[in-house]
Amino acid sequence: MRTAQQILSEFAAYGACAEEAPKGESDVTVFLASLSSAWKEGEARPTHRKQPKAKHWWRSRVDPFADAWSVIEGWLIAEPGVSANELMDRLARMIPDAYAKKAQLRTLQRRVKAWRVERVKEMVLGSLRKHAATPTEA
Structure with a gap:
C-alpha cells in the first residue's frame, strides 16, 4: 500500500516519468523550501472551513403576539x-x-x-x- 502511495505521489509531483525526479534533494527539503511562498497561493490546510453565514434579521413567520x-x-x-x-x-x-x-x-x-x-x-x-x-x- 505504501509503495502504491509513493508511486502515486511521484506521478502527481513529477508527471508520467518518475525517473526524471530530482534525486539530489529530499522531499523534506523541497517541502521546507516551498513554505516561504505557500502563503501566496491561498489556503494551505487540506480542509478549509467556510465562513459562517450572517444571521438573517427578517422574520420567517408571522408574529404570534402581534395582536396581544x-x-x-x-x-x-x-x-x-x-x-x-x-x-x-x-x-x-x-x-x-x-x-x-x-x-x-x-x-x-x-x-x-x-x-x-x-x-x-x-x-x-x-x-x-x-x-x-x-x-x-x-
Missing part, C-alpha cells in the same frame, strides 16, 4: 418582574383559542427578554442621551 403585545407590555410595565411563563398562562386564560397549547412560550420568553433589555438601556443610557441632546452653554 400591547396587553403583554401593559402587564410588564405593571409588574416588571413577572415571568414569561406566568404571562403565557394569563394569555391562555384570556385567549384560549390562540394560546391554550402554550406552543409559543419560547418566543414569548425571547420577546420579554428583548423588552427588558430595552428598558434597561433606557434606564442606564436615558440620562446620558438626554444630557448629550441638550447643548452645553459655554
Whole structure:
C-alpha cells in the first residue's frame, strides 16, 4: 500500500516519468523550501472551513403576539418582574383559542427578554442621551 502511495505521489509531483525526479534533494527539503511562498497561493490546510453565514434579521413567520403585545407590555410595565411563563398562562386564560397549547412560550420568553433589555438601556443610557441632546452653554 505504501509503495502504491509513493508511486502515486511521484506521478502527481513529477508527471508520467518518475525517473526524471530530482534525486539530489529530499522531499523534506523541497517541502521546507516551498513554505516561504505557500502563503501566496491561498489556503494551505487540506480542509478549509467556510465562513459562517450572517444571521438573517427578517422574520420567517408571522408574529404570534402581534395582536396581544400591547396587553403583554401593559402587564410588564405593571409588574416588571413577572415571568414569561406566568404571562403565557394569563394569555391562555384570556385567549384560549390562540394560546391554550402554550406552543409559543419560547418566543414569548425571547420577546420579554428583548423588552427588558430595552428598558434597561433606557434606564442606564436615558440620562446620558438626554444630557448629550441638550447643548452645553459655554
